[in-house]
Amino acid sequence: MTAHSLNIKLHSGVYVAVSGPNLETRAEYRFLKTIGADVVGMSTVPEVLVANHIGLPCAAISVITDECDPDNLKPVAIEDIIATASKAELHLTRLFMETIRNFNS
Secondary structure, X not given: XXXXXXXXXXXXXXXXXXXXXXXXXXXXXXXXXXXXXXXXXXXXXXXXXXXXXXXXXXXXXXXXXXXXXXXXXXXXXXXXXXXXXXXXXXHHHHHHHHHHHHHHX
């Protein structure tokens, strides 16, 4: 509800984790989409696994920084990925601050 009140659009879907650091090939994107992936990433899952192992409840939010469309795959520059993540920072900061504020209420 917090994201809605802040007018921040969130999506849900299937996150597939891969080891990195690397960007996936067209064939890998096709395979991952075939097995049900909506998005692909290198982070989040290892952290959630560790939290689970120590009994720490957690939730995860990921920022999607590039399109993973195997039929329209374009070269990706790391600078573009960083710029996209930077744009999301303001929204994430607002979302986390409001969520924390709600926990304290």
